[in-house]
Amino acid sequence: MISSPRHTKRLLQALQKNLERYEERFGAIDISSDDDPVFH
Numbered sequence: 001m002i003s004s005p006r007h008t009k010r011l012l013q014a015l016q017k018n019l020e021r022y023e024e025r026f027g028a029i030d031i032s033s034d035d036d037p038v039f040h
Contacts, residue, residue: 023029
């Protein structure tokens with residue numbers, strides 16, 4: 001993905017806000033495991 005710094009920052013802010021909303025509703029997401037990320 002190629003993006004300008006301004007758009008990248010706005011995308012990051014949107015992802016952070018949506019993650020906060022998700023965790024408020026469904027609880028914290030545990031990322032402490034050593035599992036490799038899954039890519040589709």
